[in-house]
Every structure is written in C-alpha cells, then in structure tokens.
Amino acid sequence: MSAHTVGAQPAVPTTPSRDAGAAGGRQRSAWLFIAPFAFFYLCFLFGPALYMFVASFFDASIVKSGLGNFIGLENYASLVQSSAFWSSMWHTLQFTLYTVPPLVVLSFVFAVLANRMPRGQTFWRLAFFTPYILPSAAISLIWVFIYTADTGLWATVQKWFGDDTPTPVLGTPSIAMVGIAVATVWWTIGFNFILYLAGLQDIPRELYEAAAIDGATPWQQIRHLTIPLLSRTTTLVLLLQIIASLKIFDQVYLMTNGGPGTSTRTALLFITDTGFTDYRIGAAAAASFLLFLVIVTIAVIRQLVERAQQKGA
Amino acid sequence: MATTDVPGSRRSGISAAAPPRRAGRVGTNGGKNFNRVAGVLLAVCAVIWLIPSLWAIKTSFTANAVSALGTQAILRDLNPTLASYSSLLGGGDLWNWYLASFITSTLSAALVVTFASMAAFAISRMRFRGRNVVFVLLLAGIMVPADVLIIPIFQLLNSVGLLNTYWAVIFPQVSSVIALFVFKQFFDGLPKELEEAARLDGASNWRIYRSVIMPLSRPVLSAMAIVTFVGVWNNLILPLFVLSNPDLMTIPVGLATVQGSFGQRFSDIQASTILGALPLVVLFVIFQRRIVEGVAGTGLKG
Numbered sequence: 001m002s003a004h005t006v007g008a009q010p011a012v013p014t015t016p017s018r019d020a021g022a023a024g025g026r027q028r029s030a031w032l033f034i035a036p037f038a039f040f041y042l043c044f045l046f047g048p049a050l051y052m053f054v055a056s057f058f059d060a061s062i063v064k065s066g067l068g069n070f071i072g073l074e075n076y077a078s079l080v081q082s083s084a085f086w087s088s089m090w091h092t093l094q095f096t097l098y099t100v101p102p103l104v105v106l107s108f109v110f111a112v113l114a115n116r117m118p119r120g121q122t123f124w125r126l127a128f129f130t131p132y133i134l135p136s137a138a139i140s141l142i143w144v145f146i147y148t149a150d151t152g153l154w155a156t157v158q159k160w161f162g163d164d165t166p167t168p169v170l171g172t173p174s175i176a177m178v179g180i181a182v183a184t185v186w187w188t189i190g191f192n193f194i195l196y197l198a199g200l201q202d203i204p205r206e207l208y209e210a211a212a213i214d215g216a217t218p219w220q221q222i223r224h225l226t227i228p229l230l231s232r233t234t235t236l237v238l239l240l241q242i243i244a245s246l247k248i249f250d251q252v253y254l255m256t257n258g259g260p261g262t263s264t265r266t267a268l269l270f271i272t273d274t275g276f277t278d279y280r281i282g283a284a285a286a287a288s289f290l291l292f293l294v295i296v297t298i299a300v301i302r303q304l305v306e307r308a309q310q311k312g313a
Numbered sequence: 314m315a316t317t318d319v320p321g322s323r324r325s326g327i328s329a330a331a332p333p334r335r336a337g338r339v340g341t342n343g344g345k346n347f348n349r350v351a352g353v354l355l356a357v358c359a360v361i362w363l364i365p366s367l368w369a370i371k372t373s374f375t376a377n378a379v380s381a382l383g384t385q386a387i388l389r390d391l392n393p394t395l396a397s398y399s400s401l402l403g404g405g406d407l408w409n410w411y412l413a414s415f416i417t418s419t420l421s422a423a424l425v426v427t428f429a430s431m432a433a434f435a436i437s438r439m440r441f442r443g444r445n446v447v448f449v450l451l452l453a454g455i456m457v458p459a460d461v462l463i464i465p466i467f468q469l470l471n472s473v474g475l476l477n478t479y480w481a482v483i484f485p486q487v488s489s490v491i492a493l494f495v496f497k498q499f500f501d502g503l504p505k506e507l508e509e510a511a512r513l514d515g516a517s518n519w520r521i522y523r524s525v526i527m528p529l530s531r532p533v534l535s536a537m538a539i540v541t542f543v544g545v546w547n548n549l550i551l552p553l554f555v556l557s558n559p560d561l562m563t564i565p566v567g568l569a570t571v572q573g574s575f576g577q578r579f580s581d582i583q584a585s586t587i588l589g590a591l592p593l594v595v596l597f598v599i600f601q602r603r604i605v606e607g608v609a610g611t612g613l614k615g
Contacts, residue, residue, distance in 0.1 A: 027441045027442060029435075029439070029517075029518045029519075030435040030439040030440075030441035030444070030518075031435075031441070033431045033432060033434055033435035033439070033518070033522070034431070034432045034435050034436070034447060036427075036428040036431065036432075037428040037429055037431065037432035037451075037487075037488065037493065038432065038447075038451075040424075040428065040484065040487040040488040041451060041454060041488040041490070043469065043484070043488075044459075044462075044466060044469075044484060044485040044486075044487070044488055045454050045457055045459065045462070045488050045490075046450075046454070046457075047465075047469070048462040048465035048466050048469065049457055049462060049465075051465040051468075051469075052461075052462060052464070052465050055465070062468070106358075110355065110358060113351045113352075113354065113355040114355060116348055116351055117348070117351070117352060117355065123359065124355065124359060125601075125605070127359035127360075127362045127363050128359065128362055129605065130366070130594070130597065131362070131365075131366065133543060133547075133593050133594070133597050133604065134547075134590045134593065134594075135546070135547040135549070135564060135565045135568065135589060135590060135593070136547065136549055136565065137549060137564070137565040137566075137567075137568035137569050137589065138565075138568060138586045138587075138589050138590040139365075140568075140569075141369075141568060141571060141572060141582055141583070141585075141586045142365050142366070142368070142369045142583070142586055143365065144572060145368075145369070145372065145579060145582065145583060146365060146368065148383075148579075150383070151382065151383025151384055151385075152383070152384060153368055153384050155384070156383065156384035156385060186362065186365060189362075194605050217347070218347035218348075219347070243458070246458075247458055247460050247461070249460060249549070249550050250549045250550065250565075253549070253550075253553075253569075254549075254569055254572075268460060268461065268550075271461070271463075271464070272463065272464070272550075272554070275463075275464040275467075276464070276467075276554065281464060281468070284464050285464065285465070288461045288462070288464065291458075291461055292457075292458060292461050295456075295458045295461070296456050296457070296458075299455070299456035300456065303456075
C-alpha cells in the first residue's frame with residue numbers, strides 16, 4: 001500500500017518520454033475502467049442508502065410520487081414509541097442470541113474434530129456444508145414439513161419419547177423462533193465449519209507434536225493451542241454471524257411470515273411490512289436507517305478488530 | 314434428536330475403526346481414545362445433519378396420499394414412486410423458475426466479474442488522481458447491508474419501469490464490492506514487470522487488462538463467478554418484491570409459493586424442494602473446491 005502511494009505522488013508518469021497528454025489520457029482511461037462498476041454502485045447501493053436516509057425525514061408513501069412533506073424526526077419519534085418496532089427489534093435480538101452461540105461453538109467443535117480424523121474429510125464436508133448451498137426457500141420447506149403439527153417428523157419423535165401431545169413448534173408463539181433458529185443453525189453451520197477448517201489448516205503440526213511430547217492431553221492441546229490460535233477466526237465468525245443474524249428475513253418470511261401473531265416478526269420483516277403493506281415509506285426508511293446503523297456499527301467493529309489483529313500478527 | 318442413535322451407531326462404527334492407525338500423527342498422549350470418542354461424536358452429528366435432507370428425499374419419492382398420513386406412513390412406505398417428480402417436470406412452472414434463475418444468475422455473474430475486475434484493475438494497476446478516494450468510497454459499500462435497502466431499490470426500479478423484468482433482479486446485484494475487493498487483492502499480488510513490458514510495446518490499458526491480467530486471473534475469476542452465481546440463485550428478498558409475474562419467478566420465489574399452493578401434498582412439496590436445490594447441488598459437486606474457497610475467502614454469509 002505504502003509503496004503505491006509513494007509511486008503516485010510525483011505527477012510524472014513512469015515513462016518519462018510520454019508527456020502530460022498521455023498522463024491525462026491515462027487518467028481518463030482509469031475512470032472509464034471504473035465507470036460501469038461505479039454506475040451500478042451509485043444506482044443500487046450508494047443512491048438507495050442516501051435516499052433511505054433522506055426519506056426518513058419525510059412522510060413519503062408508495063401511493064404518491066415524490067417524498068411528500070418534510071416532517072423532521074417525526075418518523076423516528078413514532079418508531080421509538082411504537083411497540084411493534086421494539087418487539088421486532090427484540091425478535092431480531094432473540095434470533096441472534098439463539099443462533100450465534102451454537103453456530104460459533106458447534107462449528108468450532110465439528111471443525112476441530114473433523115480435522116483430527118484421518119479419514120472421511122469429504123463425508124464431513126458433505127454432511128455439514130451441503131445445506132449451506134441450498135436456497136433458503138428449500139430449507140424452509142424441509143423444516144416446515146419436519147415441524148408439521150401431530151404428523152411431522154419432530155412431533156413423531158416426541159411421541160416416541162412419550163409426549164403424546166407435542167406442541168406444534170411453528171404454531172406456538174413462545175417456541176416458533178427456536179424452531180426457526182434450529183433450522184438456521186442446520187442450514188448455515190457449514191459456512192463457519194469451512195472457515196474454521198481453513199484456520200486449522202494454518203496451524204503448524206509441529207506445535208501439536210511438541211505439546212504431545214510435553215505430555216499434553218488432546219483436551220489440553222485444544223484448550224491451550226487450538227482455541228487461542230483460532231481466536232482470529234472466531235472473531236471473524238462471530239462478527240459475520242451477528243451481522244447475518246440481524247438481517248434475518250428469508251427463514252422467518254418463509255416459515256412463519258412473522259407469526260403466530262407477530263411473535264417472530266423481525267426488524268427486516270417489520271421494514272418490508274411498513275413499506276410494502278402499509279405503504280409508509282418514510283417510516284420504513286427510518287426503521288431501515290436504525291437497523292442500518294446497528295449493522296454498520298458491527299461492520300466497523302469488524303474492520304477495526306481485523307486491522308488490530310493484522311498489526312498484532 | 315436421540316433417534317439418530319440407530320443409523321448413527323452404524324456410521325460411527327466405521328469412523329471409530331479408522332483413527333488409531335494414524336492417530337500418532339496428531340498426538341500420542343491419550344490421543345487414541347480421544348480420537349475414537351471424537352469420531353463417534355462427529356459421526357453422530359454428521360448423521361443428524363443429514364437427516365433433514367434424507368427425509369425430504371424419502372418423502373419426495375413417496376405418494377402424496379401416503380405422505381399426507383404423516384411420518385409413520387412415510388417411514389413404512391416401501392413403494393418409491395416418481396409421481397411427484399413427473400408431475401412437476403411435466404408442468405410449466407418449474408421450467409420457468411429454472412429459466413429465470415439461470416438467466417439472472419448467469420448474467421449477474423458475468424456482469425459482476427467483468428465490471429468488478431475492470432474497476433479493480435484500474436484501482437490496483439493504474440495511477441490516477443482520486444484513486445484512494447474512489448477505493449475507500451467503494452470499500453465502504455462492503456458494510457452497507459443491501460437487504461435493508463430493498464424499499465428504495467424497489468422504488469428506483471419502479472420509477473424506471475424495470476419491475477417484473479429479469480433486469481430488476483440482475484442490476485441491483487451487479488455492484489458486488491466484495492468481488493471488487495477480492496480482484497484488487499489478487500491484482501496487487503501480480504508482479505509489475507508483467508505489464509511494463511507490454512506497456513513499452515505500446516499496449517493500451519484495455520489490451521493489458523484483456524491479454525495480460527485476465528488470462529492470469531482465471532482462478533479468481535471463476536471463484537467470483539461461481540460465488541456470485543450461487544448468491545443470486547439463492548437470493549429471495551430481491552426477486553420476491555420486484556417480480557410478481559409468476560412466469561418470471563426465480564426458484565426461491567417459486568418455492569415460496571409452493572407451501573400455499575400445494576396444501577397437504579407433502580411429496581410434491583418435497584420433490585419441488587429437491588428439484589429447486591438440485592442445480593446448485595450439481596454445481597457444488599463439480600466445483601466443490603472453488604465454491605468452498607470462494608465462500609470462505611470472501612466471508613459471504615447468507
């Protein structure tokens with residue numbers, strides 16, 4: 001990086017024979033290379049983000065054109081007072097709390113164990129990673145079917161264990177989110193599993209051999225070697241996981257559509273309901289912006305942590 | 314969960330027998346027993362992980378009349394039938410979904426790979442004023458959660474009349490900042506001498522990009538193309554809101570309608586699940602390493 005900036009400082013091109021005209025041409029050519037990407041970036045990422053921010057101060061609606069009237073912080077004020085908004089934030093947090101610990105711990109355990117196995121690497125990868133590449137719509141259909149009240153696989157398993165009237169998972173407000181979380185853990189663990197496997201591959205074998213010679217048991221090796229050496233991967237997995245969980249939409253939309261009642265309605269569902277069902281674009285934009293702030297904060301933390309770790313390494 | 318003990322014990326028997334031979338590789342001190350227990354544990358978990366998929370597969374080969382009776386009936390049924398598959402493949406919906414998903418994913422992947430690599434080439438290999446500003450600005454996009462922008466994106470597409478076209482699914486997914494970043498990292502690693510010789514010979518930037526850099530970038534090109542393809546193929550939220558014409562629905566949106574329209578025809582539902590997921594599973598089997606590397610390398614998370 002530093003070498004590049006030093007090279008960029010003098011305006012003289014690398015080939016001195018070419019004059020300023022060539023340098024100007026090169027300038028233009030660089031922008032031409034960037035233009036197509038920048039166009040889409042501005043139209044579909046930067047622009048919408050800016051629009052969302054601006055619209056959050058207006059009583060914008062999908063049914064009339066333009067932004068409507070400027071209403072200042074009114075959208076935010078009504079959100080803060082709205083129990084529907086807070087409950088959707090709470091459901092998002094709930095989902096995050098249910099999914100993040102198992103997705104970090106289990107993927108770590110699976111990866112450490114799989115890495116020790118002299119055989120079956122393809123099988124482990126197949127078992128744990130394949131669900132990750134399936135569309136969310138497919139995994140939702142599978143799990144809705146498993147959770148079918150009375151006759152579904154899960155209900156039947158509970159009956160085998162003596163529970164004659166198993167509660168329908170997705171139809172019960174108190175446990176519907178747990179059901180969605182289980183399906184999500186099943187679906188996405190492969191991603192973390194692969195990240196951990198990649199991290200494990202970077203640990204030199206000699207470290208374990210030395211530890212074994214010193215009499216460390218496998219458990220001690222994991223405790224004092226593997227866990228500390230994988231701390232970078234763990235931070236990455238943890239932060240990526242939190243960001244992904246905050247954006248939860250697909251599984252909830254497909255499995256319960258926020259129900260029963262609003263017991264599984266998460267932030268992004270609240271936003272799309274407010275915007276597309278209630279046509280309240282301004283209010284939806286304000287909610288989007290708040291969720292956006294939370295996610296960006298965590299993304300920034302991730303960048304800072306990554307930079308700190310790179311410096312430390 | 315504990316029901317998996319039955320198939321689990323069979324699997325674990327195989328795995329547990331294997332480790333002792335090369336167990337010394339990892340650590341000799343108590344390693345054998347540890348590895349044996351670990352093998353059993355892992356195998357049980359792996360089997361638990363396979364059950365939902367196997368269950369969907371088993372159901373898809375059962376008659377609708379049987380699967381409607383529930384788990385016990387499906388387990389006992391020993392007459393596999395292709396009825397669900399033939400009725401789905403005989404209808405038009407599934408083929409429309411395939412077509413929509415294939416077109417949108419392929420075009421998105423092509424555009425992402427082309428535009429992101431071009432921009433990354435300029436940022437990595439060319440000196441121009443404002444380069445760092447451009448890079449930082451684009452990089453900031455990594456942190457922007459695109460899903461949260463669904464409403465303004467919808468409004469934009471609506472105002473330019475692109476709703477209910479494949480472009481509505483493709484365009485918003487073209488600005489993959491992650492792809493740009495991966496390309497830039499890769500280009501930064503290529504030696505400068507490569508293009509300097511070409512430049513002395515009077516080659517234009519476009520020529521250097523096309524004939525020097527691109528041929529060297531095949532691994533990262535294909536990884537980014539596949540990762541984008543999979544990402545667009547699996548995206549639900551965008552096509553859900555921008556496509557309302559059933560003929561244009563992509564597989565995830567189509568599958569989302571299945572639950573309601575198929576009612577209690579569990580076998581048909583699961584067969585459509587399998588058929589919807591099948592192209593990606595095939596892709597995964599072929600490009601396993603690329604997908605795993607691409608996914609792990611870019612830190613994409615659904």
